[in-house]
Amino acid sequence: MTRPTSRDVATAAGVSQATVSLVLGDKWPGRVSERTAALVRETATRLGYRPNLAARNLRLGSTRTALLVVPALTNEFFARVYTGAARVAAEHGFGVVLYPSPDGTGPARDPFASARAALDGVIASSMAAHALHAIGGDTLPLVMLDSDPRAAGSAAHVNLAMADGMRQVTQHLLALGHRRFLHLASAVDSWTFDTRAEALTTLLGPGTELRTVRSPLTADDARTAMEAALAAPGGRPTAIVCDDDILAAGACKAARRLGLRVPEDLSVTGFDDLALATAVEPELTTVHLPAERVGEQGMTALxxxxxxxxxxxxxxxxxxxxxxxxxPAPTPAP
Amino acid sequence: MTRPTSRDVATAAGVSQATVSLVLGDKWPGRVSERTAALVRETATRLGYRPNLAARNLRLGSTRTALLVVPALTNEFFARVYTGAARVAAEHGFGVVLYPSPDGTGPARDPFASARAALDGVIASSMAAHALHAIGGDTLPLVMLDSDPRAAGSAAHVNLAMADGMRQVTQHLLALGHRRFLHLASAVDSWTFDTRAEALTTLLGPGTELRTVRSPLTADDARTAMEAALAAPGGRPTAIVCDDDILAAGACKAARRLGLRVPEDLSVTGFDDLALATAVEPELTTVHLPAERVGEQGMTALxxxxxxxxxxxxxxxxxxxxxxxxxPAPTPAP
DNA sequence: CAGCCGGGGTAATACGTATAACTTGACGCG
DNA sequence: CGCGTCAAGTTATACGTATTACCCCGGCTG
Structure with a gap:
């Protein structure tokens, strides 16, 4: 009643276990005759043979498995990163296993144990890098996603052109006449967000004003931050640059609650281009991040x-x- | 430069490999003295020893790994199912590996091979059941999510009370005076959606009207379907019941494009209660599905x-x- | 003092696979 | 005719772990 092994197939086919292994591994340029090969294959399928992956992995010393370390899968961005990575992996006979909650709600245990499998390498989002290091993941081949290229030593990097994205946002808004900016920034400490903030600061020339509010990436926080910012003295901003579409959607909603129209009174931009961006009204002007490609390139790099x-x-x-x-920026009415 | 094995630890500590295994496995009621146990542990951490999971899995004949088969992770619902399953799994020393694209874009290969690890069991969403069967996954312990309890023989089931959810929707809308309904249904052939459609049909009493449009679960499809439905002759519906928040959001947007206000002219309901539901305006009346709990119970069942x-x-x-x-349903004006 | 027991450890083995090393006929060629 | 060659397999082994069965020795008991 137990699963058949390669030896069972061998016995049933009247050959040796080695022959079975050779045939099923496609390693027989001239080692096995076509006749016996066919016999072995037929027997294998008849018995419903499936190789024991644990044994194979042990023998080969490699599992063809990568660990993807991301903050949370419920964030559509990372779900798409996974999808891309898994696709490329599958094309090369690799698997991808997730370690999604290093700082989240889950029990922060050893990912190498939780993976339940020996790993060949690690792909880690910079937003989870601290967990990685604390664990000793740097003993494996490593690819970092969106992390500071100057740090992390020898690890390969896959980065999005975040600074350029912010440049496009800034130029777009400046061209529309905006001069007073509010940056709804993520409270997560990460190269990604630091780079954007820095780019925004340097790209805004003289004659402009920039305020920054850091908050977690939730719509509620966006609302709170907005109310505070718009009520502040000294003239309210006309453009709100958000680090995330979720924040942007929250900002739009908060604005309307405060009696401001988007985009007539207030312009709002996001980042990521999630499905959310086109689901809300008005549809969000946002920076499209090719998340799948990040995953694909991450796996390719690994x-x-x-x-x-x-x-x-x-x-x-x-x-x-x-x-x-x-x-266009509103003309400073009464 | 290669990873240390338990034998390396043994040699370094001056004990046998068996002792190392006993100590690290916490299997020493009186087998090993406290002194040597401490020595072994110290040596293990000093050398950075990590047990080879492939070898352990082979020896134990179990990998403590479950496969979760879902249609797509980019659907927030399934991402949350995964999260719940992974949490419970981790609490029991289990891992969860994904097979996310049985009918999606990815190469539809053998999930048991793509998992790259021997599996102990399978948790499968009904929306991917056909792929499972075609592959022979029924040879493993199986838990079905949201599938027909009468089918699938002996497999354990974890189901959401979909019919009751639809009942709540219907009663809510009937109480508001609605009599003309449009059901934006999913085109996916699944017990989940069949149950809902059936419940809706039976719950709507006499004196009501129900039209149904089946479409894929995307916002664009919702829009197209809406335009067709609202332009149809014979009086337009006043309540739109959607199988999904994404459809509902699309329906709201389409309605507004057609000059209808939500909820004054048209009521819209969704399913799932995704983050999207509170991000759009108006915020969606929807059936909250505890996705994490589905994952948790699925893993518990397995x-x-x-x-x-x-x-x-x-x-x-x-x-x-x-x-x-x-x-409230609009009064039939001019 | 012999026997026995139990604490503290070790030697040996099996899990299922992939592959290197060897074997065995049959055959071609000098 | 003897030897190299080659096709077609087979035998043997190692991967790293968990666990079973065994061993040794000091001390207690009768």
């Missing part, structure tokens, strides 16, 4: 590293998608 | 099945959350 090939690639380009949440 | 315990549990209750997208 495969290269595993082969010993040095890997490097330019930042993944991002593009501003102009929709309905931005418009 | 653990029970693996222990040979028969498992059964009542349907998971769902609750209608009334927000701003539903209101």
């Amino acid at each position: 495969l290269a590293v595993l082969e010993g090939t040095p890997w490097t690639a330019p930042d993944i380009p991002v593009t501003l998608v102009v929709r309905d949440s931005t418009g | 653990l029970a099945v693996l222990e040979g315990t028969p498992w059964t549990a009542p349907d998971i209750p769902v609750t209608l959350v009334v927000r701003d997208s539903t209101g």
Whole structure:
């Protein structure tokens, strides 16, 4: 009643276990005759044979499995990163296993144990890098996603052109005449967000004003932050740059609650281009981040590293998608 | 430069490999003295020893790993199912690996191979059941999520009380005076959606009218379907029941494009209670589905099945959350 | 003092696979 | 005719762990 092994197949087919292994591994240029090969294959399927992956992994010393470390899968962005990584992995006979909650709600246990499998390498989002390091994940081949290229030593990097994304946002808003900016920034401490903040600061020239509010990436926080910011003295901002579509949607909603129209009175931009961006009204002007491609390139990079090939690639380009949440700056009425 | 094995630890500590295994496995009631145990542990951490999971799995004949088969992780609902399953799994020393694209874009290969690890059991969403069967996954302990309890033979089931959810929706809308309904139904062929459609049909009494449009679960499809439905002759519906929040959001947007106000002219309800539901305006009246609990119970059920315990549990209750997208039926004006 | 017991450990083994090393006929060629 | 060659397999082994069965020795008991 137990699963058949390669030896069972061998016995049933009247050959040796080695032959079975050779046939099923497609390793028989001239080792096995076509006749016996066919016999072995037929027997294997007849018995419903499936190789024991644990045994194979042990023998080969490699599991063809990568660990993807991300903050939370419920964030559509990371779900898409996973999808991309898993696709490339599958094309190369690899699997991807997740470690989604290093700082989240789950029990913060050893990912290498929770993976329940030996790992060949790790792909880690910078937003979970601290957990990685605390655990000793740096003993495995490592690819970092969206992390500071100057840090992290020898690890391969896959980065989005975040600074350029912010440049596109800024230029778009400046061209529309905006001068008073509010940056709804993520409270998460990460290279990604630092880079954006820095880019925004340097790109806004003289004659402009920038206020920054840091908050967690939830719509509620956006609302609270907005109310405080718009009630502040000294003239309210006309453009709100958000680190995330969720924040942007929250900002739009908060604005309307306060009696402001978007985009007539207030322009709002986001980041990510999630499904949410086109579900809300007005549809969000936002920076499209090709999340799947991040996953794909991350896996590609890891495969290269595993082969010993040095890997490097330019930042993944991002593009501003102009929709309905931005418009000309309002003329300073009464 | 290669990873240390338990034998390396043994040699370094001056004991046998068996002792190392005993100590690290916490299997020493009186087998090993406290002194040597401490020595072994110290040596292990000093060398950075990590047990080879492949070898352990082979030896134990179990990997403590479950496969979760879902349609797509980018659907927030399934991401949350995963999260719940992974949490319970981790509490029991189990891991969860995903097979997310049986009918999606990815290469539809053998999930048991793509998992790259021997599996102890499978948790499968009904929306991917066909793929499971075609592959032979029924040879493993199986838990079905939201599938027909009468089918699938002996497999354990974890179901949401979908019919009751639809009942709450219907009663809510009937109480508001609605009599003309449009059901934006999912085109996916699944017990989940069939149950809802059936419940809706039977719950709507005489004197009511129901039209049904089946479409994929995307906002764009909702829009198209809406335009067709509202332009149809014979009086337009006043209540739109959607199988999904994404559809509902699309329906709201389409309505507004057609010059109809929600909820004054048209009431809209969703299903799932995704983050989207509160991000859009008006916030959606929708049926809250505790997705994490589905994952948790799925994993709990699988653990029970693996222990040979028969498992059964009542349907998971769902609750209608009334927000701003539903209101009294408009009085039939001119 | 012999026997026995139990604490503290070790040697040996099996899990199922992939592959290197070896074997065995049959055959071609000098 | 003898030897190298080659096709077609087979035998043997190692991967790293968990666990069973065994061993040794000091002390207690009768």
